[in-house]
Amino acid sequence: MHLLKFDPQIAKAIQNEIKRSNSGLEMIASENYVSEAVLEALGSPLTNKYAEGYPSRRYYGGNEFVDVCENLAIERAKKLFSATSIIRRGLHANVQPHAGAQANTAAYFALLNPGDKVLAMSLAHGGHLTHGSPVNFSGQLYDFVHYGVSKKTMKIDMDEVRRIALAEKPRLIVAGYTAYPWKIDFAAFKKIADEVGAYFMVDMAHIAGLVAAGVHPDPMPFADVVTSTTHKTLRGPRGAMILCKKNLAEKIDKAVFPGIQGGPMEHCIAAKAVCFKEAMSASFVKYQKLVVKNAKKLAETLVLGGLEVIGTENHLLLVDLTKLGISGKPAEKVLESVGIYVNKNMLPFDTRSPFDPSGLRIGTPALTTRGFKEKEMEIVGNLIVKVLKNSRDEKTLKSAKKEVEKLTKTYSLYPKLEYA
Ligand SMILES: *Cc1c(COP(=O)(O)O)cnc(C)c1O
Secondary structure (H helix, E strand, C coil), X not given: CCHHHHCHHHHHHHHHHHXXXXXXXXXXXXXXXXXXXXXXXXXCHHHHCCCCEECCEECCCCCHHHHHHHHHHHHHHHHHCCCCHHHHHCEEEECCCCCHHHHHHHHHHHHCCCCCEEEEECHHHCCCHHHCCCCCHHHHHCEEEEECECCCCCCECHHHHHHHXXXXXXXXXXXXXXXXXXXXXXXXXHHHHHHHCCEEEEECCCCHHHHHCCCCCCCCCXXXXXXXXXXXXXXXXXXXXXXXXXXXXXHHHHHHHHHHCCCCCHHHHHHHHHHHHHHCCHHHHHHHHHHHHHHHHHHHHHHXXXXXXXXXXXXXXXXXXXXXXXXXXXXXXXXXXXXXXXXXECCCCCCCCCCXXXXXXXXXXXHHHCCCCHHHHHHHHHHHHHHHHCCCCXXXXXXXXXXXXXXXXXXXXXXXXXXX
8 A cells, every 4th residue: 555655644534534434333324334345446447547438339449348347337237226127128227427416417407408397305304405406506407396294294295296296297206315214105206297297206315225125115117217326325336326217218328428427437337336246135135124123223212212203214214302402513513522423404394594403314324334233223322312411411421432432342344454
């Protein structure tokens, strides 16, 4: 490893980040830990190659081996996300989007004209910035209208979605969220989309791993286009992909390149291929089942401890802090001070600002990768309760920090990395 010699400042920062990861509990719902095989592909000389275009149709020479990687990534993505060979035959995959936001940009670019109407979940109720937020290009370029969750159930009310769709006649309906702790009824969305003649797109960034393992309903039979990140529950490199029906393949490919991106990141695409291979294993299915079990156990523990929880049927839950007399920002901060990483989050119908909202979002994918099971989740849950209820008591915080350190000692991350 020459990095340590050539650039000790960067090497040191990487070492410190590994140390931080090792000594803390990562509970940010969108984060995970990739395998060393994925890291190896990511750190490979494939980063050197220009490969504008698609396999066998490149604008540069010398892409023989890059094509091997991208073809494998495409084939594996299709296999991973098609429950039957019939679906697979009608499926197309583009593995070039640099990140989730780019995948969504390309999907909109392929399906919409500027000014077209789109129906999606509001940001405040769990949607993503790229689902029409006014500060995002999507909200400025397209005419977004939003649905939300019901105040009574905190779940999507499909009758309301239908009412809005019938009144607004969108060209595209979007499902898939960043802070929604329930299963999504894709069939019901598809029925509404058909009724109003809209495309149906699913952004499964958060739940792709659960979908791949069959522990969340599958959007593939219903959606025209499915976008996803590869780095959240799917546990691959930072990046994204688009799956679509064959009839939209050309439109989607053109939208990604040359529509919105230049050269693809082939090192990252190779790492996506590795991730898809891992995701086809029996141990991955076991892992995803445990992610969901762990989230349930965590929710149960928090409720027993007196916290108000929204969820959970997937890998994440929302905590309503209102009754504890602490808000999201200081709650995130005090948990960070003992080595527990979560993020503050707006709750549906939140009256506070996004900079200091009423809730926390907590997820189990990373800790489950680390080997935590229900027994450990109960310990972690009780720690969270203790810290949130005694956020000003130095003694409690000190002992919580010690307990976190003890928990993390059993599960070491990346012990074989040279610079770790
Ligand atoms: C994370 C996420 C994205 C964006 O992914 P980036 O890789 O951060 O651009 C898009 N949509 C949803 C629903 C997400 O959760």
